[in-house]
Amino acid sequence: MGVLRKAVILGLASTIQGLAMAVFLFPHFIPSGGAASVSVLLNYLLHVPFAVTLWVMNACLLGAAVKWLGKENAFWTMYCVTVTSVVVDAADPLMTGTVSFVFVDLLIGSILFGIGVGVLFRMGASSGGMDILALIISKLKGYSPGKTLFAINGSVLLLTGIVVDLKIILFAIACQFIATRIVDTINKFDIRRSLPHIENV
Numbered sequence: 001m002g003v004l005r006k007a008v009i010l011g012l013a014s015t016i017q018g019l020a021m022a023v024f025l026f027p028h029f030i031p032s033g034g035a036a037s038v039s040v041l042l043n044y045l046l047h048v049p050f051a052v053t054l055w056v057m058n059a060c061l062l063g064a065a066v067k068w069l070g071k072e073n074a075f076w077t078m079y080c081v082t083v084t085s086v087v088v089d090a091a092d093p094l095m096t097g098t099v100s101f102v103f104v105d106l107l108i109g110s111i112l113f114g115i116g117v118g119v120l121f122r123m124g125a126s127s128g129g130m131d132i133l134a135l136i137i138s139k140l141k142g143y144s145p146g147k148t149l150f151a152i153n154g155s156v157l158l159l160t161g162i163v164v165d166l167k168i169i170l171f172a173i174a175c176q177f178i179a180t181r182i183v184d185t186i187n188k189f190d191i192r193r194s195l196p197h198i199e200n201v
Contacts, residue, residue, distance in 0.1 A: 064136060110178035
């Protein structure tokens with residue numbers, strides 16, 4: 001696959017992920033993953049700025065990605081993180097309220113989030129944060145990437161919910177459950193077998 005084609009596909013997937021967060025999840029204050037929850041937890045307990053926690057975590061995990069997943073994965077992960085951040089920053093000011101009821105937005109947001117992350121995983125990239133850790137464990141141990149991501153994020157989200165606000169975190173865990181099921185479905189789906197002509201594209 002050409003670099004340009006891969007960049008376009010990963011860019012679209014990252015955009016879908018960013019819109020899922022900015023339009024459907026964040027207006028209800030639902031964290032999208034474990035890294036965000038760790039930043040909330042440290043800010044609540046130790047008053048550590050959100051940006052500091054996220055930067056340190058992503059820097060450390062990107063270093064791990066270079067070692068265990070390769071430089072190419074780390075490069076594409078940085079690209080995807082950048083696109084997602086730009087989309088979230090652009091969409092956030094436009095959101096003056098929620099789209100619908102929390103359960104409707106949770107379902108739509110989780111499905112879109114899962115599609116975005118699933119495509120990133122399938123293409124050999126990630127959206128940063130705990131996704132990197134899930135990919136590393138999946139590669140080293142052979143576990144399902146979606147289930148690994150749910151176990152990591154679910155544990156961190158539950159801990160954050162116990163300390164901060166259990167109701168919101170329960171929504172976040174539900175989001176992770178739906179999204180990671182879609183991630184696994186996308187990773188199991190044989191695109192080339194379903195579309196034989198892709199070999200000739």
